[in-house]
Amino acid sequence: MTVLQLVNNWFKNFAYETQNLFFFSLRLVGAFFSRRWYVTETMEQMYLIGVGSLYLVVLTGIFAGQGFAFAFSVELADFGAKNYLGRIMSIAIIRELGPVLTGLMFAARVAAGITAEIGAMKSAHQIDAMVAFGIDPIKKIAVPRTIALVIMLPMLTIICDAIALLGAWVIAVFVAHVTSTMYWSAVRDRLIFGNLFIGLMKPVVFSFVIAFIACYKGFASKGGTKGVGQATTQSVVMASITILIVNFFITRVVFSWIKGYL
Amino acid sequence: MIELRHVHFAYDTQPVLRDVSFLVDDSEAVVIMGPSGSGKSTILRLILGLDCPREGEILVDHKDVGRLGRGPLREIRKKIGMVFQDGALFDSLTVGENVGYYLIEHTKLKWDEIERRARAMLGFVGLEADEVIDKLPDQLSGGMRRRVAIGRALLSTEPQIMLYDEPTTGLDPYATHNIINLINKLHRERSISSIVVTHQIADAFAVAKRFIVIYRGEVAFDGSLEELRECRDERVEDFLAPFRASMKGVFERKFVDGAAPE
Ligand SMILES: Nc1ncnc2c1ncn2[C@@H]1O[C@H](COP(=O)(O)OP(=O)(O)OP(=O)(O)O)[C@@H](O)[C@H]1O
Numbered sequence: 001m002t003v004l005q006l007v008n009n010w011f012k013n014f015a016y017e018t019q020n021l022f023f024f025s026l027r028l029v030g031a032f033f034s035r036r037w038y039v040t041e042t043m044e045q046m047y048l049i050g051v052g053s054l055y056l057v058v059l060t061g062i063f064a065g066q067g068f069a070f071a072f073s074v075e076l077a078d079f080g081a082k083n084y085l086g087r088i089m090s091i092a093i094i095r096e097l098g099p100v101l102t103g104l105m106f107a108a109r110v111a112a113g114i115t116a117e118i119g120a121m122k123s124a125h126q127i128d129a130m131v132a133f134g135i136d137p138i139k140k141i142a143v144p145r146t147i148a149l150v151i152m153l154p155m156l157t158i159i160c161d162a163i164a165l166l167g168a169w170v171i172a173v174f175v176a177h178v179t180s181t182m183y184w185s186a187v188r189d190r191l192i193f194g195n196l197f198i199g200l201m202k203p204v205v206f207s208f209v210i211a212f213i214a215c216y217k218g219f220a221s222k223g224g225t226k227g228v229g230q231a232t233t234q235s236v237v238m239a240s241i242t243i244l245i246v247n248f249f250i251t252r253v254v255f256s257w258i259k260g261y262l
Numbered sequence: 263m264i265e266l267r268h269v270h271f272a273y274d275t276q277p278v279l280r281d282v283s284f285l286v287d288d289s290e291a292v293v294i295m296g297p298s299g300s301g302k303s304t305i306l307r308l309i310l311g312l313d314c315p316r317e318g319e320i321l322v323d324h325k326d327v328g329r330l331g332r333g334p335l336r337e338i339r340k341k342i343g344m345v346f347q348d349g350a351l352f353d354s355l356t357v358g359e360n361v362g363y364y365l366i367e368h369t370k371l372k373w374d375e376i377e378r379r380a381r382a383m384l385g386f387v388g389l390e391a392d393e394v395i396d397k398l399p400d401q402l403s404g405g406m407r408r409r410v411a412i413g414r415a416l417l418s419t420e421p422q423i424m425l426y427d428e429p430t431t432g433l434d435p436y437a438t439h440n441i442i443n444l445i446n447k448l449h450r451e452r453s454i455s456s457i458v459v460t461h462q463i464a465d466a467f468a469v470a471k472r473f474i475v476i477y478r479g480e481v482a483f484d485g486s487l488e489e490l491r492e493c494r495d496e497r498v499e500d501f502l503a504p505f506r507a508s509m510k511g512v513f514e515r516k517f518v519d520g521a522a523p524e
């Protein structure tokens with residue numbers, strides 16, 4: 001096989017996958033507007049996805065916040081601008097770090113879980129059995145997980161933001177010797193509509209990205225345990241990369257829309 | 263009533279069924295036999311509308327399942343009970359929840375009532391309800407799982423059609439005997455049409471009077487035991503050869519006794 005053919009095949013595959021993912025997402029969104037709501041499933045998923053990810057998000061927030069604060073405080077000290085640490089951390093964490101890191105953590109933990117679970121159900125014919133019972137597996141399985149994600153990811157992003165700012169505060173006060181009041185007032189300075197809007201809009205979009213990709217990969221998996229393994233890997237990779245790409249475009253586009261508020 | 267008219271089916275490029283036609287009347291029991299990989303399970307999947315035929319029609323109660331919309335198809339499926347080849351029990355639900363699945367999903371009955379009926383059904387399929395009802399499917403033996411699967415298929419709003427995919431494969435003679443009795447009992451008491459897929463010749467003769475042999479995706483034989491014995495079709499001979507020698511006794515005796523129910 002020549003390189004050209006390989007590239008060609010890869011491209012065709014990519015187009016095919018994207019198209020399928022698109023149609024799947026349409027169906028998933030369509031299933032939101034149905035009469036049947038699986039409330040218990042949704043609550044259960046909110047618990048599993050949200051509460052279950054809490055420790056991960058807290059750890060991520062603390063260490064990422066401290067790491068960045070440390071790096072910046074050294075740079076800023078050179079300019080004698082240590083008092084601006086709070087401002088920089090506020091912008092960096094709320095607009096970029098919090099949403100992206102939480103999104104990536106969810107892509108790893110939640111997307112993998114969803115894809116593996118649906119894939120395993122599929123390979124054991126449980127999805128077929130569900131269909132045979134007259135149940136729409138998209139409504140029963142995909143919709144509750146999507147709703148749970150859309151609610152929990154923004155909430156955990158806020159928690160991650162808060163913890164990261166706290167982590168940065170530790171560095172600011174004990175390493176960079178910025179006063180506590182100085183740090184928090186600088187942070188508050190940048191807690192403005194534009195930043196908060198971007199910072200909250202991102203997790204909402206990311207949650208749909210994760211839900212669509214994870215559910216799609218699960219339902220499309222085939223070939224037994226090995227197939228489920230591959231689907232899970234692909235799901236995590238695809239969700240993570242998509243989050244990073246989408247993040248860039250949101251920052252880029254929304255930034256220009258709401259410049260006036262920044 | 264189930265009718266297949268000139269059905270062709272293929273997975274991707276691999277043809278699986280070629281010009282399959284047969285009719286199963288109301289309250290008729292039919293056995294489908296054939297070597298492994300000949301397309302028996304595929305026929306059942308098509309009847310349930312889990313896959314669509316490439317050509318031809320599949321009529322269930324005079325409706326073409328290949329062309330029905332999602333809503334009407336769901337209604338048809340509610341009339342059909344399916345026992346999957348591997349059971350396809352929901353492994354995250356308890357035995358009780360599995361057996362009561364239809365009622366949980368499609369009725370507003372309280373759990374107490376559903377549990378009562380699930381217990382009765384477990385008794386009906388010959389399991390100790392108290393012992394198994396709170397267990398997970400993984401904690402049961404293969405034969406017990408098979409019976410739970412049958413119970414789950416039965417506990418709906420009175421299925422009019424039952425499809426069994428190899429209900430006795432891999433079971434000990436005692437469990438096999440129980441399951442065959444169960445299938446016959448159901449058939450007698452509720453006068454539903456049933457299709458039993460099996461390659462256990464002895465079991466086949468015990469549950470039906472009409473036999474269909476599928477060979478490499480084609481109907482090689484369709485008729486009574488008498489006709490089967492006389493049949494000189496190469497493909498049927500090929501399939502029956504091992505049994506003619508080793509199971510002569512059963513073959514002859516069952517023929518004389520007419521063990522299958524009316
Ligand atoms: N999901 C699938 N993808 C591709 N090919 C498949 C799939 N399922 C079944 N097949 C093929 O279709 C053919 C018929 O399969 P089917 O499961 O209907 O056989 P069967 O008669 O039920 O066999 P067995 O007695 O072993 O259960 C086989 O050749 C199999 O390789």
Ligand SMILES: [Mg+2]
Pocket residue numbers: 302303304347427
């Ligand atoms: Mg089979």
